[in-house]
Amino acid sequence: MQIRALLALPLALVALPAAAQQDAPPDMQEAQPDAPAAPPHKGFFARLKDEEDGKFDFSDILAKGGFLPMPILITEPAVDGGFGLAAAFFKKDPEHPRQITKTAVAAFKTGNGSYGYGAFRAGYLFGGRLDYKVGVGRGKITLATYPGFAPGGVEYTNHYDYGVLGSAMWHFEDARFSAGPLLDFRKLRSQLDLGNAPQLPDKFAGDFSRTLHTGALGFGFHFDDRDNPITPTRGTNAYMQAKFNRGAFGSDRDYTLYAIESYSFDRIAPRWRIGQKLEMKAIRGDFPAYFAPSIDLRGVQAGRYQGMNMASSELELSWQASPRWSLLGFGGVGETDGGDRRVYKDSGAIFAGGVGFRYRIARKLGMDAGVDFAYGPGGFVFYLQFGHAWSFGMD
Template identity: 40%
Template structure:
């Protein structure tokens, strides 16, 4: 899990409260004190947070007994003027080595521009692992930017929404393949918040999707998964192909389709070195509402900065394991957008990013890392908090 980025001019954000800064500092202090405090100095209760093998900070014991990891989500995205959230990661056990255990994520956040969101995600398996499922629901009221007509000026819009989704897949025996149906529902109440000539021009283009609208789709997903670890893989591949059809027959306000392809591949080169690469292609057909237009998804790129009918994102990562607990990563990315059917966006090429990160193995028995990345994009520098792999959101 990663948090939105912060850019070079974050110090100029409005409404950044003293209490919020203090709370962030306290959370960071607690986290790093947990890393540094030796087990011998811990109480009997806090000893559960240390590994008996190396006496370092570890939450495997908490997870194995049905506990959870509270992950602070420090929201420092300039578009929402900063904020803070919390996500509880409940992770079950798996009887099959290497198989993804059941997981529940419950979280929410609030930002400086009064955006908020909360949701629940549940995933796991049934019928001795032959059926895989993922389902979620949530509420949000977000004020977000979009960058229309190929320019560098943002226009803010408000999106008050409710959403729910579900996916059930059948695992083909003796293969890493699974496939099955998906369902998506969202209710969006959209309005353009910015003022001025540019905002009026945007409002004219998007008038047919403002106000409250409902969108529903049926789809199909095909998955290939040979990862050696579902949380922080270093070997294998995860590939997901999704095709969703939004239709008035299902109650959708617009008829359109969305096609998504996400591929992440990992290769171990030695005990200390491994590499990874990802390719993401997201495309919507004519008729899709502007707020569902795909965007470049790379560390170092602000949300909504590059959107179009189709977005391509590619990233490579090199990992070095310094110790059994600590690792470092360097990464670089490339993106571009296409806008053949869009009246709002223009195509953009040669979007390059790069960065570095540090990882700590926070749950040895589960192979879960926790860390921080710093990334540079075309406009700004950003940092991210990671739980598991940085690409976990698009892995399934």
């Protein structure tokens, strides 16, 4: 499920240091025997302005460890829209500007009854040689899946008692390269909405109406030379990873997930930037049907096109209209292969695209926020973006 958010005014602020006071000139000391008090701290709204251009900006709050409450407006048609709230904390290491520790807690509820809440943290240890990510969550997700024998879709609900995901990547001497272990543990109860379901094959129906424990350990290899981890303008973020769900790790079923993803950014002119996303995913073994990879493009309904193999690519072109504002256009294509289990049909080429705009909401962190308007096979949809649109996939 794709969730996009804009920023709201912060509820908590971090005080800015007072400006250094200058001594009064000698000829003024008798007329003003008492030195003036230190200037007061900036007012509420003054702290939301950038000292360089005077524009609305959250840099001073976020860079010093402040947080933002972020309303979450869910526009994904697959869950009938929804709303939520997140508190996001950012802290930049002054000696290593690219090392930004991010912490977030969030909760949401959607129009079809789905809900969830959880916490996430990404940071650095050992002087930046190790970067880690960990997230925990709980909730209920109702979606539709579209197997070959039910092209109109079958609705199902997964009740997650818990989900725990994490990674720890050690950086080599060339810090652009890193590698390390991955973990993914979940407990969920799945059920079918039999009210609109056709006669289902036993092998498919057997994935539902039961409690499932998944336990996966894996390994990832990463390359990252982006100029900014939140809203990149140059560089590449690429990784290969595999997660092995096995009984030895507490999983009820043995299956493996593979992923290769690449996100590249560059400037092609002073005001023009280009970005490209390449994504390939595969699943093998005794996997639950609803865990099969699906096409993830702006304008494509989440989970609409699934298969044992998935490949997609998206291209984005941005024009910097001013130091703060930019306009962009994007388009992508994806395809799934049903594989030898034949639960899903081959999707064929699926196209989607659209336009959007961004505002540089935190200049010192290089952070943008904005809106994308996309059109795909299911019609029109819009997304509220915080950071780059591909942030959820980039590692």
